[in-house]
Amino acid sequence: MDFILIRYMFYILSKTLHFLLMPLLWVLVLLLLALFLKSPEKKRGCLVSAVALLLVLSNPFLANEAWRAWEVEATPVSDVDNYDAAIILSGVTSFREDIPDRVHTYKGADRFLHPLQLYRMDKVQKLIISGGHGLVLGEGIPESEQIEKVLLMAGVPEEDVITEVNSRNTHENAVNTKELLMQHPELKKLLLVTSAFHMRRAAGCFEKAGVATDHFSTDFYSYERRFTPDETIIPSADALHSWQRLIHEISGYIIYKILGYC
Template sequence: MFFILSKTLHFLLMPIIWVIVLLLLAVFLKSIKWRRITLLGALGLLLLFSNPFIASEAWRAWEVEATPVKDVGQYDIAVILTGVTSFRENIPDRIHTTKGADRFLHPLQLYRMDKIDKFLITGGSGFVLKEGIPEAEQIEKILLMAGVAEEDILTESNSRNTRENAINTADYLMQQTQYKNILLVTSAFHMRRAAGCFEKAGVNADGFATDFYSSERRFTPDELFIPSADVFSRWHLLIHEITGFIVYKLLGYC
């Protein structure tokens, strides 16, 4: 039930949905005053959520800072959180990744530098109404194709959210006590919630943030004044994550 509710909330937190609702109210409300207010509200949201500079500043304030690769120590295992692949039934002969692929590409770099010994990939299928190939298995295939030794890849394919990632990983690590130094890898925007969940589950891990959405601060006309449709989707992701963090805090998950 929690998984389904989270997917519903994901839809309701879309800024574009808010704009559409306000525009519909501006059309159908009888009061001229309130029609004007809702129309101005829709225009204000459009300007706010399409501004690249404001979006980047918001991302910079929320994301966990990057750890320089040179400062990363030696770790027995890197726990990689999924959420960066998708299964397409019409193109099943390859693995499809998203921008978040840095979640496994950057640990792969650390592995090649002998900074981590093994991977533990945690994550099942993200579908609500149908079955799919667990994301952990998809990322495992990519790492194998990249030349990672099979014995260096461990997978956990039952988790469907961050809390389950933490609980299932904690259960596994309790049985495999040889892993002392643990590196937690996820997107920079997701690290606050993930780190809180893993700490709550009893996993003592250092964080390594990847997949950054904030950009370098630039005071150029295109950043300051020119609207961007892409910024809407970025705002949706940020609002969803902050809301998820608050909900997890209230429920005692992190």
């Protein structure tokens, strides 16, 4: 019961932090202050700050530069060595009770599609999928089982897919995968696969847990530099939204560092 309570409190804290780290919220707060503050100087300062913040965060070029600085760069498939197993971190599927007859994926489906490519190229021999369901209370279908279903439909033999179904976060991914690997001592050379923006935190957690891995980034948000007007001058709502994801991940990395998870 205490464990469930702690998990629930952590969930509430993470959702609160997620809300407070929304760049759009910062802009709205500044605009509201500019509207209600009595001091003309403070009104002007809040208004100028809101406009400046909105211009910076909605600039696609600046957002892309931030992503390029944070994401762990791609490893060419041709440079990937042979591995006993690829460790795939979940977090890219969802279960819908109103449409239960299929697997629903997010943008990050590259997390399991790219390892599938490596498997087909005989560069990895086994696919380890780590991840439970995202519900705080109640039970759901583990994400690792949903990804396993897709891989089996893609023709991967059942004996080549190993699932870990209890993890709810990256720290637990690492700890639970280490316990799973103790049951498979033959799997020594491992390739960690996750989104490029998530790789720093994931790699740190697995290193902290004592699981030695090489890294294979997927699901990139950054792209090659472009100096066209739509990238350097014209504001973009997509850029504003991408900042929210990036800020959330950087904050998560810092919190994990403080907690000693990575």
